[in-house]
Amino acid sequence: MLIVITYDVSTKDSASRKRLRKVSKLCQDYGIRVQNSVFECFVDSTQLKQLEFKLINLINDETDILRIYRIGDKHKNKVKHIGAKETFDLEDSLFI
């Protein structure tokens, strides 16, 4: 299924910036960055649980915000891109 991860991670100090890099790296392990802090990932339910568990243990739940949207398997007409830079076809680029 396609999921979308969006996050706002604090950048007020070096520990926060380190956390931000880790969240970004973790999301990249599962999918593709489509915007600054927006990732699209193709995962099965086991991978989703795994990813959620890792993210929950990574972020600071007092300062960081993360939202995961389950778009589902039938995603082609559920995602609309407007504007610059759609140079990739998500499914072609994902090798999980």
Next chain:
Amino acid sequence: MLIVITYDVSTKDSASRKRLRKVSKLCQDYGIRVQNSVFECFVDSTQLKQLEFKLINLINDETDILRIYRIGDKHKNKVKHIGAKETFDLEDSLFI
């Protein structure tokens, strides 16, 4: 239906920053900001077309990126919040 709008609008000059404010204001007219450049909106298909039309005419399609995700009507188990600040119930707060 619930939709999620994510955007990266260039901020390199005053015209871009003005555009960013307009995109943000337009999204606020239809829904709620849940993160820096992420909005959740409850719209019907007519409102969705209207919003897309306005956004397409607002952004600079060489520098700005916008993605609209259609989550659908049954959204309760499709959105997971992790971390700080979920002080609102989206449907309670929306008066469109």
